[in-house]
Amino acid sequence: xxxxxxxxxxxxxxxxxxxxxxxxxxxxxxxxxxxxxxxxxxxxxxxxxxxxxxxxxxxxxxxxxxxxxxxxxxxxxxxxxxxxxxxxxxxxxxxxxxxxxxxxxxxxxxxxxxxxxxxxxxxxxxxxxxxxxxxxxxxxxxxxxxxxxxxxxxxxxxxxxxxxxxxxxxxxxxxxxxxxxxxxxxxxxxxxxxxxxxxxxxxxxxxxxxxxxxxxxxxxxxxxxxxxxxxxxxxxxxxxxxxxxxxxxxxxxxxxxxxxxxxxxxxxxxxxxxxxxxxxxxxxxxxxxxxxxxxxxxxxxxxxxxxxxxxxxxxxxxxxxxxxxxxxxxxxxxxxxxxxxxxxxxxxxxxxxxxxxx
Amino acid sequence: xxxxxxxxxxxxxxxxxxxxxxxxxxxxxxxxxxxxxxxxxxxxxxxxxxxxxxxxxxxxxxxxxxxxxxxxxxxxxxxxxxxxxxxxxxxxxxxxxxxxxxxxxxxxxxxxxxxxxxxxxxxxxxxxxxxxxxxxxxxxxxxxxxxxxxxxxxxxxxxxxxxxxxxxxxxxxxxxxxxxxxxxxxxxxxxxxxxxxxxxxxxxxxxxxxxxxxxxxxxxxxxxxxxxxxxxxxxxxxxxxxxxxxxxxxxxxxxxxxxxxxxxxxxxxxxxxxxxxxxxxxxxxxxxxxxxxxxxxxxxxxxxxxxxxxxxxxxxxxxxxxxxxxxxxxxxxxxxxxxxxxxxxxxxxxxxxxxxxx
Numbered sequence: 001x002x003x004x005x006x007x008x009x010x011x012x013x014x015x016x017x018x019x020x021x022x023x024x025x026x027x028x029x030x031x032x033x034x035x036x037x038x039x040x041x042x043x044x045x046x047x048x049x050x051x052x053x054x055x056x057x058x059x060x061x062x063x064x065x066x067x068x069x070x071x072x073x074x075x076x077x078x079x080x081x082x083x084x085x086x087x088x089x090x091x092x093x094x095x096x097x098x099x100x101x102x103x104x105x106x107x108x109x110x111x112x113x114x115x116x117x118x119x120x121x122x123x124x125x126x127x128x129x130x131x132x133x134x135x136x137x138x139x140x141x142x143x144x145x146x147x148x149x150x151x152x153x154x155x156x157x158x159x160x161x162x163x164x165x166x167x168x169x170x171x172x173x174x175x176x177x178x179x180x181x182x183x184x185x186x187x188x189x190x191x192x193x194x195x196x197x198x199x200x201x202x203x204x205x206x207x208x209x210x211x212x213x214x215x216x217x218x219x220x221x222x223x224x225x226x227x228x229x230x231x232x233x234x235x236x237x238x239x240x241x242x243x244x245x246x247x248x249x250x251x252x253x254x255x256x257x258x259x260x261x262x263x264x265x266x267x268x269x270x271x272x273x274x275x276x277x278x279x280x281x282x283x284x285x286x287x288x289x290x291x292x293x294x295x296x297x298x299x300x301x302x303x304x305x306x307x308x309x310x311x312x313x314x315x316x317x318x319x320x321x322x323x324x325x326x327x328x329x330x331x332x333x334x335x336x337x338x339x340x341x342x343x344x345x346x347x348x349x350x351x352x353x354x355x356x357x358x
Numbered sequence: 359x360x361x362x363x364x365x366x367x368x369x370x371x372x373x374x375x376x377x378x379x380x381x382x383x384x385x386x387x388x389x390x391x392x393x394x395x396x397x398x399x400x401x402x403x404x405x406x407x408x409x410x411x412x413x414x415x416x417x418x419x420x421x422x423x424x425x426x427x428x429x430x431x432x433x434x435x436x437x438x439x440x441x442x443x444x445x446x447x448x449x450x451x452x453x454x455x456x457x458x459x460x461x462x463x464x465x466x467x468x469x470x471x472x473x474x475x476x477x478x479x480x481x482x483x484x485x486x487x488x489x490x491x492x493x494x495x496x497x498x499x500x501x502x503x504x505x506x507x508x509x510x511x512x513x514x515x516x517x518x519x520x521x522x523x524x525x526x527x528x529x530x531x532x533x534x535x536x537x538x539x540x541x542x543x544x545x546x547x548x549x550x551x552x553x554x555x556x557x558x559x560x561x562x563x564x565x566x567x568x569x570x571x572x573x574x575x576x577x578x579x580x581x582x583x584x585x586x587x588x589x590x591x592x593x594x595x596x597x598x599x600x601x602x603x604x605x606x607x608x609x610x611x612x613x614x615x616x617x618x619x620x621x622x623x624x625x626x627x628x629x630x631x632x633x634x635x636x637x638x639x640x641x642x643x644x645x646x647x648x649x650x651x652x653x654x655x656x657x658x659x660x661x662x663x664x665x666x667x668x669x670x671x672x673x674x675x676x677x678x679x680x681x682x683x684x685x686x687x688x689x690x691x692x693x694x695x696x697x698x699x700x701x702x703x704x705x706x707x708x709x710x711x712x713x714x715x716x
Contacts, residue, residue: 022679319650
């Protein structure tokens with residue numbers, strides 16, 4: 001039986017592990033932390049990031065390695081890739097970790113992005129802000145997620161404060177995109193080059209954290225988004241599931257960031273698509289044929305932040321699917337999600353109101 | 359976190375365990391054999407059937423106990439039920455283990471069955487055969503599955519041979535039902551009395567082993583079958599998933615047997631229904647609200663007997679779902695299943711031909 005190694009053992013690894021079993025594929029996780037949502041569904045090896053022996057042991061026990069977070073040390077990724085196939089590649093990881101390279105990648109493929117400038121001094125920040133005008137957004141280039149490491153600058157007085165707050169990190173200043181809505185496009189490619197693309201998902205964030213995803217989101221830009229992501233996958237010679245988050249402003253797609261992995265906005269695919277993004281990723285990294293991405297009716301994924309809603313109330317909603325991640329409740333923490341599926345979009349949206357009020 | 363104990367650790371336990379995780383419910387299996395398909399997805403305790411200490415330990419580690427096979431010693435079931443809720447109950451297990459009591463149950467609820475006589479001697483066999491006429495079917499009352507422990511009698515000369523073959527067991531002689539087709543109906547009931555019923559599934563057997571199930575099977579008798587099973591569940595005060603296999607002959611339903619558990623003919627519900635039979639069973643025995651049983655398009659479940667087909671060929675079929683059970687290949691053994699889902703029944707049936715030819 002093939003074993004897929006996963007760096008990280010959070011909820012994404014947990015759902016990858018569950019999706020792999022029916023295919024006769026095992027998973028084994030390597031984690032640098034103590035709390036591991038995947039640990040009750042698959043093997044998890046816990047080690048320090050500099051424990052070369054543990055890494056070696058881990059790599060010896062698997063046939064291929066993938067990740068559930070792009071934020072792993074590149075040196076670590078290089079060591080893995082020296083021994084076993086690593087998907088995504090070290091090169092793609094390097095790009096996905098860095099907002100600057102990410103945007104440069106998008107631009108190189110003729111994909112719209114916000115205007116941006118790399119920032120390495122207060123001087124360069126002032127200069128860039130002048131070019132972009134206000135409001136603009138200062139972001140750390142590395143390790144940003146769920147809205148962390150960001151500051152919106154509305155006037156010159158904000159510059160110094162933001163610099164004091166973030167200036168120790170490599171930064172990027174981006175023009176502020178007055179977007180109407182946020183969408184994401186998830187696609188997968190296997191080693192043989194087969195590519196399958198899910199339909200657009202519409203995402204709503206609150207305080208930088210994804211709250212709700214709806215799919216399929218029917219929009220005239222769906223086809224363009226699919227083409228752009230398809231081209232990115234080919235350009236990167238990518239293997240696995242890949243996600244691009246876009247803004248839509250003035251009927252234009254503006255790529256915001258990418259994730260070389262399964263994505264929170266794709267959780268609806270577990271029940272809402274022919275093949276879930278988790279099974280698709282396992283298929284891709286094992287070089288198996290990819291599955292159909294066709295949606296089944298309309299799906300709405302509701303993230304559970306901080307705590308899980310009452311399971312009895314959720315399961316009393318017809319077509320509701322409850323997913324807990326086995327995590328300790330904590331403010332602003334994604335501890336699970338609920339997916340609502342149905343033929344009638346309005347009915348599903350009504351059901352979501354019930355969840356929101358719980 | 360709640361832990362559901364499962365007696366048995368075969369493929370049904372495996373799929374129950376996988377369905378339980380997203381609900382935050384753990385499973386733990388007790389097995390009397392060495393090869394346990396569930397063992398790579400959940401904890402399995404292996405013991406002898408008379409190991410009271412192991413049983414006690416197991417029961418202490420779980421909140422509720424269920425089964426994946428009705429063929430467990432009743433004494434064993436009684437010991438469990440003395441300590442923890444056991445679903446199905448000892449009384450239901452006793453009925454489901456015995457073809458005679460099973461048929462008596464059906465009759466008591468005004469459900470048609472074949473004509474039958476209990477057989478405990480060659481004399482009673484001869485007498486019953488005279489009453490029923492030929493052909494008729496001699497079956498062991500206990501421990502029959504996949505067509506084992508059965509003999510079709512076509513003439514008086516067959517009586518002695520069949521008696522020599524099966525006479526050491528308690529037996530039942532049944533009239534032969536010249537049926538047009540076989541269907542099954544799967545339903546679930548929780549402790550609060552909520553009942554949800556899946557649509558009829560059409561089943562095709564070969565050499566006594568289920569080969570293919572199709573659902574939903576639209577037939578005028580669907581409603582009657584649903585009512586009959588609903589009444590059975592109420593009558594038994596049943597908790598969990600329950601299955602009745604029917605013949606259809608002359609536009610009449612004839613109940614053949616029942617299974618107080620998830621059933622092979624319900625595997626299509628994993629992808630083909632709003633809620634899978636496995637999640638439904640877990641919900642029922644944990645007294646959670648039951649889920650919608652609505653089918654999603656048309657599904658065909660193809661049992662893999664003896665060996666798994668080539669995974670690459672299966673996954674190349676759009677809408678195909680591959681389920682291996684982690685079992686050693688062996689002739690006549692169910693080692694996995696493939697479910698084909700689609701909107702177009704004819705297309706799905708075409709795809710099934712590809713699998714049959716593999």
